[in-house]
Amino acid sequence: MDRRKIAYGLLVLLVGLILWFIPPPAGMDLNGWRLLAIFIAVILGLILRPLPQGAIVIIGVGVSALTGILKIGDALSGFSNSTVWLIFTAYMFARAFLKTRLGERIAYYFIRALGRRTLSLGYSISLTDLVLAPAMPSNTARAGGVIYPIVRSICHAYDSEPGPTAKKVGKFLIFNEYHTTLVTGAMFLTGMAANPLVAQLASQTIKATVTWTNWLIGALLPGIITFLIIPPLIYFITKPEIKVSEEAPKLAREKLKELGPATRQEKTLAVIFLIVLALWILGDTIKLDATITALVGLSLMLIFGVLGWEDVLGEKGGWDALIWFGGLVSLATGLNKLGVINWIAEASKGIVSGWEWLAAFVVLAIIYYYVHYLMASMTAHVAAFFPAFAAVMVGVGAPPLLVALVLGYLTNLMAATTHYGTGPAPIYFGSGYLDIKEWWGYGFLLSVLYLLLWFGIGLPYWKLLGLW
Amino acid sequence: MDRRKIAYGLLVLLVGLILWFIPPPAGMDLNGWRLLAIFIAVILGLILRPLPQGAIVIIGVGVSALTGILKIGDALSGFSNSTVWLIFTAYMFARAFLKTRLGERIAYYFIRALGRRTLSLGYSISLTDLVLAPAMPSNTARAGGVIYPIVRSICHAYDSEPGPTAKKVGKFLIFNEYHTTLVTGAMFLTGMAANPLVAQLASQTIKATVTWTNWLIGALLPGIITFLIIPPLIYFITKPEIKVSEEAPKLAREKLKELGPATRQEKTLAVIFLIVLALWILGDTIKLDATITALVGLSLMLIFGVLGWEDVLGEKGGWDALIWFGGLVSLATGLNKLGVINWIAEASKGIVSGWEWLAAFVVLAIIYYYVHYLMASMTAHVAAFFPAFAAVMVGVGAPPLLVALVLGYLTNLMAATTHYGTGPAPIYFGSGYLDIKEWWGYGFLLSVLYLLLWFGIGLPYWKLLGLW
Numbered sequence: 001m002d003r004r005k006i007a008y009g010l011l012v013l014l015v016g017l018i019l020w021f022i023p024p025p026a027g028m029d030l031n032g033w034r035l036l037a038i039f040i041a042v043i044l045g046l047i048l049r050p051l052p053q054g055a056i057v058i059i060g061v062g063v064s065a066l067t068g069i070l071k072i073g074d075a076l077s078g079f080s081n082s083t084v085w086l087i088f089t090a091y092m093f094a095r096a097f098l099k100t101r102l103g104e105r106i107a108y109y110f111i112r113a114l115g116r117r118t119l120s121l122g123y124s125i126s127l128t129d130l131v132l133a134p135a136m137p138s139n140t141a142r143a144g145g146v147i148y149p150i151v152r153s154i155c156h157a158y159d160s161e162p163g164p165t166a167k168k169v170g171k172f173l174i175f176n177e178y179h180t181t182l183v184t185g186a187m188f189l190t191g192m193a194a195n196p197l198v199a200q201l202a203s204q205t206i207k208a209t210v211t212w213t214n215w216l217i218g219a220l221l222p223g224i225i226t227f228l229i230i231p232p233l234i235y236f237i238t239k240p241e242i243k244v245s246e247e248a249p250k251l252a253r254e255k256l257k258e259l260g261p262a263t264r265q266e267k268t269l270a271v272i273f274l275i276v277l278a279l280w281i282l283g284d285t286i287k288l289d290a291t292i293t294a295l296v297g298l299s300l301m302l303i304f305g306v307l308g309w310e311d312v313l314g315e316k317g318g319w320d321a322l323i324w325f326g327g328l329v330s331l332a333t334g335l336n337k338l339g340v341i342n343w344i345a346e347a348s349k350g351i352v353s354g355w356e357w358l359a360a361f362v363v364l365a366i367i368y369y370y371v372h373y374l375m376a377s378m379t380a381h382v383a384a385f386f387p388a389f390a391a392v393m394v395g396v397g398a399p400p401l402l403v404a405l406v407l408g409y410l411t412n413l414m415a416a417t418t419h420y421g422t423g424p425a426p427i428y429f430g431s432g433y434l435d436i437k438e439w440w441g442y443g444f445l446l447s448v449l450y451l452l453l454w455f456g457i458g459l460p461y462w463k464l465l466g467l468w
Numbered sequence: 469m470d471r472r473k474i475a476y477g478l479l480v481l482l483v484g485l486i487l488w489f490i491p492p493p494a495g496m497d498l499n500g501w502r503l504l505a506i507f508i509a510v511i512l513g514l515i516l517r518p519l520p521q522g523a524i525v526i527i528g529v530g531v532s533a534l535t536g537i538l539k540i541g542d543a544l545s546g547f548s549n550s551t552v553w554l555i556f557t558a559y560m561f562a563r564a565f566l567k568t569r570l571g572e573r574i575a576y577y578f579i580r581a582l583g584r585r586t587l588s589l590g591y592s593i594s595l596t597d598l599v600l601a602p603a604m605p606s607n608t609a610r611a612g613g614v615i616y617p618i619v620r621s622i623c624h625a626y627d628s629e630p631g632p633t634a635k636k637v638g639k640f641l642i643f644n645e646y647h648t649t650l651v652t653g654a655m656f657l658t659g660m661a662a663n664p665l666v667a668q669l670a671s672q673t674i675k676a677t678v679t680w681t682n683w684l685i686g687a688l689l690p691g692i693i694t695f696l697i698i699p700p701l702i703y704f705i706t707k708p709e710i711k712v713s714e715e716a717p718k719l720a721r722e723k724l725k726e727l728g729p730a731t732r733q734e735k736t737l738a739v740i741f742l743i744v745l746a747l748w749i750l751g752d753t754i755k756l757d758a759t760i761t762a763l764v765g766l767s768l769m770l771i772f773g774v775l776g777w778e779d780v781l782g783e784k785g786g787w788d789a790l791i792w793f794g795g796l797v798s799l800a801t802g803l804n805k806l807g808v809i810n811w812i813a814e815a816s817k818g819i820v821s822g823w824e825w826l827a828a829f830v831v832l833a834i835i836y837y838y839v840h841y842l843m844a845s846m847t848a849h850v851a852a853f854f855p856a857f858a859a860v861m862v863g864v865g866a867p868p869l870l871v872a873l874v875l876g877y878l879t880n881l882m883a884a885t886t887h888y889g890t891g892p893a894p895i896y897f898g899s900g901y902l903d904i905k906e907w908w909g910y911g912f913l914l915s916v917l918y919l920l921l922w923f924g925i926g927l928p929y930w931k932l933l934g935l936w
Contacts, residue, residue: 009771052777055770062763072550072757080548082540289540295530302523303477309520312791313784320781 009050016041027346031069032338038064039331039374046419047436054320057327070334078329082291083140083377083423084322089294090144090427091318093273094152096307102266103153105259110154111252118169118240122231125151125173126180130227133184133191135281138290140423143181145294146277148427151177155433157252158242162432170433172240178428179230179416179446186412187223189215190284194378194411198386202404205387206394210404217465218405222458226450233449237442265306272300321426325376328420332376336384344371345388357397362455364389365410369451372414378422382411402467409454416447477518484509495814499537500806506532507799507842514792514888515904522788525795538802546797550759551608551845551891552790557762558612558895559786561741562620564775570734571621573727578622579720586637586708590699593619593641594648598695601652601659603749606758608891611649613762614745616895619645623901625723626710630900638901640708646896647698647884647914654880655691657683658752662846662879666854670872673855674862678872685933686873690926694918701917705910733774740768789894793844796888800844804852812839813856825865830923832857833878837919840882846890850879870935877922884915 016037024033042060046053065075078084097103114124129147136142151173155161160168185192189199189212199210242248262270276297283290301307312318335341348367352360368389375381386407393403415421419429419439429439462468484505492501510528514521533543546552565571582592597615604610619641623629628636653660657667657680667678710716730738744765751758769775780786803809816835820828836857843849854875861871883889887897887907897907930936 051770054780055767055777058763058770059767062760062767065757065760066764072759073548076548076550076553076759078548079553080541080544080546082544085544085547289533291540291544292530292533295526296534299523299527299530302519302526309523309788310784312522313787316778316781319787320777323780 005050008048009045012041012045012048012050015044025343025347028343029339032335032340032343034067035064035069035331035334035338036340038067038069039335042328042331043373047440049436054323057324061327061330064331064334069338070330074334074337075330077333078326078331078376079322081326081329081377082289083379084326084329086138086140086291086294087144087325087423087426088318088322089291089298090140090148091315091321091430092298092301092307092312093145093294094149094427095311095315095318096269096301097149097153098156099311100263100265100269100306101259102262102269103149104157105256105262105266106150107153107157108252108256108259110150111157112249112256115248115252116246117244118172118242119231119235121154121169122173122176122235125154125177126184126227126231129177129180130184130187132281133181134188135190137190137193137195137284138280138423139181139185139192140427141280141290141294143177143424144427145280147177147181148424148431152431157255158248160242166433167239168241170431171438172235172238174428174431174433175238175439175442176231176234178424179234180227181424182412182415182422183223183226183230186409187216187219187227188212189408192378192412193290194382195408197379197382198404198408198411201382201386202390202400202408206390206400206403208400208404210401210408214401215405215408218462218467219409221461222409222454225457226453233446234442237445268304269301269306272297272304272306275300317430321430325420325426328376329380332374332380335374336380341371341374341384342388344374345385345392348389349392352392352396355396357393360396361393361398361403361406364393365406365455366451368407369410369414369447370417372421373417376420378411378415381414386411399468402462405462405467406454406458409458410451413450413454414447416443416450418443473518476516477513480509480513480516480518483512493811493815496811497807500803500808500811502535503532503537503799503802503806504808506535506537507803510796510799511841515908517904522791525792529795529798532799532802537806538798542802542805543798545801546794546799546844547790549794549797549845550757551847552794552797554606554608554759554762555612555793555891555894556786556790557759557766558608558616559783559789559898560766560769560775560780561613561762562617562895563779563783563786564737564769565617565621566624567779568731568733568737568774569727570730570737571617572625573724573730573734574618575621575625576720576724576727578618579625580717580724583716583720584714585712586640586710587699587703589622589637590641590644590703593622593645594652594695594699597645597648598652598655600749601649602656603658605658605661605663605752606748606891607649607653607660608895609748609758609762611645611892612895613748615645615649616892616899620899625720626716628710634901635707636709638899639906640703640706642896642899642901643706643907643910644699644702646892647702648695649892650880650883650890651691651694651698654877655684655687655695656680657876660846660880661758662850663876665847665850666872666876666879669850669854670858670868670876674858674868674871676868676872678869678876682869683873683876686930686935687877689929690877690922693925694921701914702910705913736772737769737774740765740772740774743768785898789898793888793894796844797848800842800848803842804848809842809852810856812842813853813860816857817860820860820864823864825861828864829861829866829871829874832861833874833923834919836875837878837882837915838885840889841885844888846879846883849882854879867936870930873930873935874922874926877926878919881918881922882915884911884918886911 019037045056061075064070065072114120132142155170158169160170189195202208279293419425487505513524529543532538533540582588600610623638626637628638657663670676747761887893
């Protein structure tokens with residue numbers, strides 16, 4: 001271990017210890033406070049990386065159990081979380097696309113058609129996501145399961161791998177699709193798993209009736225604008241080295257010739273994938289959980305030999321995500337159980353007491369948005385924070401439907417911030433094209449931009465719609 | 469996939485389907501019956517292996533969720549089971565012993581002292597287990613965490629690896645230690661995690677007072693005899709090719725010279741291991757769960773660089789065990805939840821109604837023993853079956869303390885049967901020295917022998933002790 005890493009490790013330890021020994025703020029449970037201390041130390045550890053992130057999370061989980069703050073069952077509970085297994089399975093799909101070279105083939109089709117300009121390639125991927133979004137409420141299944149293998153294969157086809165060649169096109173395409181899926185998720189009530197939960201809680205707590213249509217209408221203007229500017233913006237941020245390439249489409253054509261006709265394995269994978277895609281799209285209608293579909297897909301791949309068990313055991317990315325994301329889910333769930341989340345909601349109320357409703361609404365919404373740094377799931381975030389924040393906002397005079405919709409939209413966009421905030425994050429971050437500084441740094445900038453856009457364009461637009 | 473495997477796969481599918489469509493026996497819940505159909509098909513799959521066992525279990529878990537028999541949360545619940553993570557961690561310890569070569573060093577010490585005869589080497593390992601057993605209630609920590617890395621290293625030192633060289637010494641040493649740990653677990657109230665649960669349930673349900681001492685006294689004679697005959701018996705069964713070796717101790721001496729003084733990594737691992745060992749031994753006293761200790765140990769190994777994160781991600785055996793054992797725990801837990809276990813207990817009662825107590829007692833005990841084919845944990849077995857079986861036995865006239873002790877002893881020995889019946893099983897089986905036919909075949913023979921010994925010697929002995 002080099003000196004810098006030891007120093008970072010000691011710093012993380014020190015921060016954790018100091019927080020641990022500071023008395024908790026009034027009204028917060030001592031155990032909750034201490035778990036927050038562990039959580040913050042873990043997050044700091046994820047940022048500074050004195051050790052790989054899996055190791056950091058294992059240590060955090062271990063400490064939370066050793067100190068008795070979480071029971072061992074709770075400390076391990078994240079490892080049976082269904083989103084965690086959906087993520088895990090997404091890695092297995094990606095591996096299958098790579099192994100059978102079906103991903104490469106699809107990538108070459110994309111490149112042949114649109115690869116002259118890297119930006120148009122980015123747009124075409126975003127568009128694929130947009131088309132799927134209304135029908136696929138699991139953003140992990142959509143961006144992680146369906147699109148990730150293709151994006152990853154396109155990068156591969158451009159010889160843009162994590163590391164020195166990441167800048168060629170990979171960094172741009174990976175980050176662009178991750179942010180796109182947040183926006184497309186925000187646009188449709190059925191675009192992300194926690195959106196219907198927002199609608200349900202809104203009707204239960206603040207008597208606002210959210211429908212598929214009023215959700216979409218409210219999101220339309222800011223949504224389309226955000227959707228359109230993301231690719232050029234991230235293009236600008238990540239500066240892909242390959243901008244225009246007359247060669248790429250030609251090369252793709254040649255490569256497709258080289259690949260020849262599809263192999264039996266490719267065809268089998270394609271059929272399995274179409275089945276899984278259909279089940280994911282129909283999932284909401286036939287009440288089939290996305291993770292079950294994913295497990296069925298994995299089973300089929302194993303049965304028909306598209307993927308061997310050795311491939312599964314060797315897919316280190318999947319295991320890595322399982323450990324670190326699963327562990328974070330345990331810790332974040334614990335924060336909720338021990339009342340920390342509730343305490344934050346209560347404290348946020350206090351801040352705005354006596355304010356004008358619009359100011360209070362915006363400030364509370366911003367707090368709601370940025371506490372996502374503490375959460376490992378949008379659904380958990382909604383379940384934990386939505387009722388309290390919505391109630392206070394309506395309490396100070398904000399119109400219920402506006403509250404419901406805006407919190408709903410922000411629920412998606414808030415995952416701009418971290419690499420663990422929603423299912424696709426561990427997958428796209430795990431690809432290795434962006435380091436943690438880039439992910440968090442650019443992510444924060446984009447999160448601010450999202451707030452500016454959705455409030456700046458949104459508020460006048462929603463006024464026009466008569467929402468306030 | 470070859471033809472035989474396809475045929476086996478279809479057979480497994482057929483058995484599952486037939487059971488699925490047979491109406492459930494009277495009194496059994498339809499969903500419970502169908503889960504049993506899936507479970508039996510999975511077990512058959514594990515035996516015939518049309519696919520690797522991890523794949524079989526994933527498919528079983530997937531089917532149970534797809535058919536709606538288990539909710540997705542329940543279908544994944546095994547993956548947050550603490551024993552599963554203790555097993556996982558045991559693999560990481562084994563990896564660390566291998567990587568630092570500390571395991572090799574210890575192995576050479578053993579061989580230098582006792583390696584002239586393979587049988588005496590086997591005895592010395594059994595003795596190590598016996599010495600630890602009274603103080604280590606987690607047999608996974610004892611046999612999996614502490615002894616496995618050493619046994620594995622000894623095999624390695626003899627060039628006896630899974631595959632063609634397995635017969636040299638590996639098959640013997642591995643299988644011998646696995647069966648030894650069942651017997652040592654049976655001998656002490658503190659020898660296995662479910663034993664105290666037996667004592668507690670015995671006092672709650674049949675008013676029998678089990679103490680550390682009366683447990684030991686009852687186990688002493690059959691226990692010592694079983695303990696002594698296991699090594700030569702398994703020696704006879706597995707026929708190690710190296711029986712006597714004048715060379716081995718000499719070679720060990722040379723190898724130790726070659727290894728030179730312990731490296732810093734070895735020393736670090738030794739210290740961490742002693743800490744973990746102390747915490748495991750003290751665990752019961754200071755109320756520290758064995759899995760927490762294991763996580764702390766893993767954390768320390770990662771922090772001090774004894775193990776890199778890449779080593780963890782690359783330890784396929786651990787991931788394999790996590791998947792297949794975790795999935796089986798989910799299914800077995802489901803069987804319990806859906807009342808299948810209860811149904812079996814009730815049905816067993818029916819069989820012995822009106823019998824002489826001694827006959828009823830022995831027959832029920834044998835049923836209790838062999839239903840362990842359906843269970844993935846001794847603790848779950850005790851929780852599910854002990855109260856019902858104990859109550860009926862006492863109901864037909866068996867003395868409560870005899871009932872409590874005998875069911876307690878059998879609770880340990882019953883894991884002779886499968887490779888998933890208790891924590892160390894996935895670890896020792898996972899080493900690959902025995903194939904499934906050997907594990908189950910020899911295991912069944914030994915399970916019969918255990919019953920013969922413990923009832924044959926035990927009943928007269930317990931009569932002498934005044935237990936009946």
